[in-house]
Amino acid sequence: MDLTKWLSERDNIGHRDDAADAGFTASHIRAAIRAGRVRRIRAKWIALGTAAPDLVTAATNGGVLTCVSLARRRGWWVPPDTDAGVHLHLPPHGSLQVDDVTAHWAKSLSPRRPRTLEASIEDALADAAQCFDLDQAVAIWESAMRAESTTLESLRSVRWRSAAARRCLEHVRPGAGSSLETLFHVRLSSWGVRMRMQVNLAGHDVDFLIGTHLVIQIDGWAYHSSSADRTRDIAHDAELRMRGYTVLRFSYAQVIYDWEHVERTLAAAISRGLHLAPALRNRARI
Structure with missing residues (x-):
């Protein structure tokens, strides 16, 4: 096999000991370097000109x-x-x-x-x-x-x-469906409120359930990838509201770039008792 072909099958960069194990002699490697077909990197690495810059x-x-x-x-x-x-x-x-x-x-x-x-x-x-x-x-x-x-x-x-x-x-929690959900979970972990991930309600999983009745959905880049997905989400949100849940949705941009708004909204919801069952909310108002 040609040395350049061998390197092309290895991310265009390789260790000289691996090249030797593949049957390329030291004189073969030196000749390829002198001919400009292969680049020498320090003592032990050789690469093609197309090798990824980070590896080089x-x-x-x-x-x-x-x-x-x-x-x-x-x-x-x-x-x-x-x-x-x-x-x-x-x-x-x-x-x-x-x-x-x-x-x-x-x-x-x-x-x-x-x-x-x-x-x-x-x-x-x-x-x-x-x-x-x-x-x-x-x-x-x-x-x-x-x-x-x-x-x-x-x-x-x-x-x-x-x-x-x-x-x-x-x-670390193995149940997070995306890194966006992980950010949300870690940021709220110090709040001292009961929070569960990937809870099945009304036949579908929700991203987070705070307390017993505050549902949080985190919409990442792939959200609304189809009309059917959007229709299903609207129907599920409506069903949850009919059952007494409050549903809040936050976008990727809000979680990443406007976290203060997310925090204020969640704090306002919890202060109003929206994380509690409706009967408990009403009792708190009396």
């Missing part, structure tokens, strides 16, 4: 992609408006060779794998816990759980070193 940055610095850089590659949720800079997990005494890198200097939770440019899931989550506010970090964790089919029990078995990671673990 990781190889250049002797680190591995972590935090939101790994999240992007693996399809986890990433907080909106996060800058596009590369996040690298680096050994405590490593060094940076380029700018525009967010460095996470830490000993790895798992054994270092010298032939990879991606951090372990556990290291990436630990770095995200240090890098983001609690609500966003937990949303990243829960998104990773869904994408990687990782269980809460598995995360609990990890020997997390930082207080930030242990705090994330305390807030």
Whole structure:
């Protein structure tokens, strides 16, 4: 096999020891570098010109992609408006060779794998816990759980070193259907009100039930993807109101960019007793 073809099957970048295992001799690799067909990155990495910039940055610095850089590659949720800079997990005494890198200097939770440019899931989550506010970090964790089919029990078995990671673990809930719901749940967890996720009412699940009668629906980007979906949601909302529930819907933009309005609305609803059964509300007014 040609070396360039071998690299093209490996994200256009590869470790020289892997190339040797595939049968490419050191002289073969040096010839490809001299001919300009392959680029040498430090001592152990070679790449094509089409290699992804984030992987090249990781190889250049002797680190591995972590935090939101790994999240992007693996399809986890990433907080909106996060800058596009590369996040690298680096050994405590490593060094940076380029700018525009967010460095996470830490000993790895798992054994270092010298032939990879991606951090372990556990290291990436630990770095995200240090890098983001609690609500966003937990949303990243829960998104990773869904994408990687990782269980809460598995995360609990990890020997997390930082207080930030242990705090994330305390807030992780496997039932969230989206990262938007995770943000909502974490932000309201300190309110001291009874709140349940994914509760079946009148034949359909609702995103949140506060108290016994305040229903919260979080409408993400995919909301109203069809007329049938919209019709079903309107009918379900009407049925819930007929049964004495109050239904509040919040959009993606409201949760992400106008959280103060969401908080004020929820506080007003709870102060009016809308989270209680109608009989209890009326009794409180007497």
